Amino acid sequence: MEHEVILEPSGHCLQVREDQCIVEAALEQGVAIHYGCGNGSCGDCKGRIVDGEGVQLPFMPLLLTPGERADNRAILCKLQPRSAMRIEAQVDGAAELWTGTVTTLQQLASTVMELRLRCDRPYPFRAGQYARIAVPDQPGQWRSYSMASHPSAAELVFHIRAVAGGAFSHWLFAQARVGDTLQLGPAQGEFTLQQNEERPLLLVAAGTGLAPIEAIVQERMRLPWTTPVALFFGVRRAADLYHLDDLQNLADSWPNLRLEICCSDPHFTGPGGPRRLLPSVSENGPWSQHEVYLCGSPGMIEAAVDLLLSHGIVHERIHFDSFAPSAG
Numbered sequence: 065m066e067h068e069v070i071l072e073p074s075g076h077c078l079q080v081r082e083d084q085c086i087v088e089a090a091l092e093q094g095v096a097i098h099y100g101c102g103n104g105s106c107g108d109c110k111g112r113i114v115d116g117e118g119v120q121l122p123f124m125p126l127l128l129t130p131g132e133r134a135d136n137r138a139i140l141c142k143l144q145p146r147s148a149m150r151i152e153a154q155v156d157g158a159a160e161l162w163t164g165t166v167t168t169l170q171q172l173a174s175t176v177m178e179l180r181l182r183c184d185r186p187y188p189f190r191a192g193q194y195a196r197i198a199v200p201d202q203p204g205q206w207r208s209y210s211m212a213s214h215p216s217a218a219e220l221v222f223h224i225r226a227v228a229g230g231a232f233s234h235w236l237f238a239q240a241r242v243g244d245t246l247q248l249g250p251a252q253g254e255f256t257l258q259q260n261e262e263r264p265l266l267l268v269a270a271g272t273g274l275a276p277i278e279a280i281v282q283e284r285m286r287l288p289w290t291t292p293v294a295l296f297f298g299v300r301r302a303a304d305l306y307h308l309d310d311l312q313n314l315a316d317s318w319p320n321l322r323l324e325i326c327c328s329d330p331h332f333t334g335p336g337g338p339r340r341l342l343p344s345v346s347e348n349g350p351w352s353q354h355e356v357y358l359c360g361s362p363g364m365i366e367a368a369v370d371l372l373l374s375h376g377i378v379h380e381r382i383h384f385d386s387f388a389p390s391a392g
């Protein structure tokens with residue numbers, strides 16, 4: 065069964081099946097609705113139900129605050145209609161695209177490649193945001209990657225994990241060459257440093273979740289703030305650790321930064337020996353006064369949010385970027 069869904073304020077009228085979500089239907093019907101991951105992990109598709117009935121499928125907890133839920137806000141990539149609806153939703157104009165030329169490909173760890181791009185013109189973004197990058201030779205396929213670089217840098221830097229059977233990561237690891245070009249959409253995401261109030265920071269990065277955390281650290285270092293910053297970087301296998309020397313040099317030169325490397329590999333012989341990321345965070349609190357930034361797999365984020373709430377950190381001070389598979 066299909067229902068008519070009107071997007072406000074753009075006025076687009078969609079026909080949406082009951083087994084279809086709003087974002088999917090909009091894209092299928094050529095409407096450039098604003099979205100990111102497409103799978104309930106990032107919150108970029110947040111809208112508001114003005115009228116009508118819908119079913120909200122599961123999405124990452126904390127994307128909607130209790131106040132937003134009471135205000136009928138909804139995650140549109142996980143919302144299916146059950147009647148005619150009117151929905152407030154952001155619809156983008158013709159997407160501006162940038163061309164990035166590959167300047168560096170450097171393997172940082174067994175499964176992580178650093179990709180550097182020089183864009184054809186300035187690429188505006190805030191530290192912690194991500195870009196959608198077109199998969200070469202696969203029209204309509206885009207993948208999300210966070211900038212590890214600060215916006216003031218001349219090149220965009222990405223840390224990209226090899227995913228088994230992954231379209232983009234396979235191209236990157238097997239075929240990409242310096243001089244190749246890639247198309248990028250505008251920067252997206254709300255995973256950026258809150259600057260309205262100085263607070264100590266707790267940064268938790270798993271795997272390539274380190275990318276936006278590095279950008280946020282650089283942003284934080286530019287502020288005249290003196291409160292401490294604790295950075296926990298975790299991986300499962302020692303072979304997946306990267307940037308250890310850079311991070312250690314940073315911690316040595318910036319007394320505000322406390323660095324904790326957590327590798328659960330039983331053979332890990334580095335500082336602290338084998339230990340798991342979230343139990344290490346838990347043991348090293350209290351964190352109740354901290355602003356928290358989490359980045360990594362959806363499972364890590366969900367477990368970390370539960371842990372931090374149990375440590376008395378309020379919902380509003382927990383920010384996260386979930387590296388879920390990017391749809392389409």
Ligand SMILES: Cc1cc2nc3c(=O)[nH]c(=O)nc-3n(C[C@H](O)[C@H](O)[C@H](O)COP(=O)(O)OP(=O)(O)OC[C@H]3O[C@@H](n4cnc5c(N)ncnc54)[C@H](O)[C@@H]3O)c2cc1C
Pocket residue numbers: 100101105106194207208209210211222223224225226227228229230231232233234253272273275276361385386387388389390391
């Ligand atoms: C906002 C955002 C920012 C991101 N930033 C980064 C980043 O900086 N660095 C980075 O390495 N990744 C990042 N990711 C994750 C990355 O976009 C996805 O892993 C992407 O799908 C990989 O593309 P691919 O073409 O290599 O694999 P795909 O062709 O998309 O996937 C191949 C198969 O692997 C599965 N898969 C893909 N990714 C994952 C995953 N993360 N977990 C579990 N299964 C998966 C897919 O479902 C599919 O079955 C980010 C994701 C989001 C939403």
Ligand code: FES
Pocket residue numbers: 099100101102103104105106107108109110139140141142
């Ligand atoms: S696009 Fe809907 S939550 Fe990411």
